[in-house]
Amino acid sequence: MSLTDVLAKVESNSEKALELLKEYCRFPSISAHKRAQPETAALVRRILGENGFEAREYPTEGGPNVVFGQLVVDEKKPTLLMYEHYDVQPTDPVNEWKRDPFDPVVEDGKFWARGCGDTKGNLIAQLLAVQAWREVEGAPPINLKFVVEGEEEVGSPHFGSFVEANKEILKADGATIEGGDHLHDGRPKIELGCKGTLYVELVSRTAKVDQHSMYAPIAPNPGWRLIHALNTLRDQRGRVTIPGWLEDARRPTPREIRYLKASGFKAQALKEFWGATDLLGGDNDFELLRRLVYWPTCTICGFESGYTGEGTKTVNPAVAKVKLDFRILPNMRSDKQLVKLQDHLKAKGFSDIEVVYKDHLDPSAISRNARVVKACLKGSVDVYGHEADVWPWSPGASANGFFNEVVGVPSISGPGVSYDGSNYHAPNENIRLADFVGGAKHMAAMIGRF
Ligand SMILES: [Zn+2]
Structure with missing residues (x-):
């Protein structure tokens, strides 16, 4: 079966992909300081091109370029759009980093660098998935689009006008926004919207x-x-x-509550990461998760x-x-x-x-029945042997709402390469290698199931 071969190909190409991720993470593309923007955009355009995408940079008025790429296999087939950003957060407090944030290293089964989780690792994993399809089958089974902007970490001040001017090219049957996390035990998690x-x-x-x-x-x-x-x-x-x-x-539906009850969410892991003395709301994981999502x-x-x-x-x-x-x-x-x-x-x-x-x-959430959700869940069964954790929306804000309402494409967060200890926006950002390979496989399977 071709999916098995595609997943095996993801695995065997993953070492090389990590080298590419190192190259990508060496660019100190901190949008708050307007650093390395043209070079990083150029790298993104280059690697999209190397993976069969027709890619170009779109200038924005007063901001860095947005990179857009598309790989059309058949106009009649559905299209999946992937949104990522090539900028990263500043690195302060700098003295709390145990390694140079822009000199990526692999150590202790993890990849360490600013931006590897948020979200440079996702783009590389997604391209690893596409590459595997191209090597095994000659082409992916659906049409794919990437849109990668350079100012997400400062609130995307120029992305709205890019979208207004280029709505046509962003049309798709579903979208993934950045990527989903993994829970501490390695279970993938997807979110159908955001607060x-x-x-x-x-x-x-x-x-x-x-x-x-x-x-x-x-x-x-x-x-x-x-x-x-x-x-x-x-x-x-x-x-x-x-x-x-x-x-x-919006009130919780019984179905959403069932999904949350089945979640592998462990509040204790978060408490330890934070070194927090107490959590608000007791110590029952389900009650804490319900609170996290619905409060x-x-x-x-x-x-x-x-x-x-x-x-x-x-x-x-x-x-x-x-x-x-x-x-x-x-x-x-x-x-x-x-x-x-x-x-x-x-x-x-x-x-x-x-x-x-x-x-x-503004917040937003799509239905569990959307094509993009179904494909993502089937893909997680293919790769992890069970469905991903489904959260009706993320406790954080993201571009989901923007894509759902302004671009008009049902969007989710997932699949992705990070986990709940990835330290985004904080010192010592990292991803686990197992999640990187798992996320890439999940994306490959989702493309196959779309
Ligand atoms: Zn971020």
């Missing part, structure tokens, strides 16, 4: 200038003012307490007021600011939630606190 975000800053200004703290009995304090307001947004158990906050949210959040990302340097300074500050990140569920809309937040603060007597909108990404 959204609403990011705001709350500002309390209680005076024109800072004052000596001896005036505190009569001078208002903006830090306390914010703390009192914040206390009305979330309770100690982590529930968002803004009235009507969840009224539009909205209100997170204090940073709080700034007064003096926080060495020693002491007796000051009653004039201003306090807090950065808040709300994660919202499919069917909730960030603009509507923002109004709810503003109305709530007013109703609680905090109309003096300024709510500054910073950013948003």
Whole structure:
């Protein structure tokens, strides 16, 4: 059977693919610092070309090039689109890295380099899958497209206008966004969408200038003012307490709950990675997973007021600011939630606190019955012997919503090469070699099952 041969070919070509991944990861393509963008885009175009894709770079107004490639085998056959990004996160805190982030090494059964998990490893694994099909069968059984941008890690400021201008070429019957993780035990995980975000800053200004703290009995304090307001947004158990906050949210279906119950999710592994003392919500893995997926959040990302340097300074500050990140569920809309937040603060007597909108990404989720989901699950049975863990959406934000709604292509996160210890956005980013080969095989099988 050809799929067996294709999977064997993925395995035997994997060493060479890791060498290519090293080459790719040597480019310090940190989008926040606008580093190595043209060279990295050129490498992506080159390797797409080497794997039979008709590839070109599309300039963006004020941003780095987007690389697009397509391999059309038969117009009548379905098309799978794969979205990746060639940029990476900055490397700070640099002194916590045990190895040079841009000098990739294979050690302890893992591949270490900035960007290997997020998401350079996915592109190389996907190309490894395509290459195996071409070597065994002459061509993959479906049409394939890649779109690889260079600014995902800074919020894709120019990708939207690229998509608007090039909607036609992105048409497809399904898409994979970056890649899915593996759970700690090696089980692949896919997500059918993502939560959204609403990011705001709350500002309390209680005076024109800072004052000596001896005036505190009569001078208002903006830090306390914010703390009192914040206390009305979330309770100690982590529930968002803004009235009507969840009224539009999509509710869990019995089928989704069945899938979550069968999940191999282990909260203990995360707790150990983080070195966290406790987790919110007890110690039952299913309950924690349900919470992770179905709970909205209100997170204090940073709080700034007064003096926080060495020693002491007796000051009653004039201003306090807090950065808040709300994660919202499919069917909730960030603009509507923002109004709810503003109305709530007013109703609680905090109309003096300024709510500054910073950013948003709307949530999205597709059906378990979509072609792209079915192909991915069949592919996981072929490779891993069982279905992937299916999460109705990711607890994080991703480009899923953008692809579902703006591009109009049902999209999922998966298959992928990373795992829950990949340390994305953190020092010592790594992927396990077994997940790299597993992810590439999963992609090869999914292409066969699409
Ligand atoms: Zn990232």
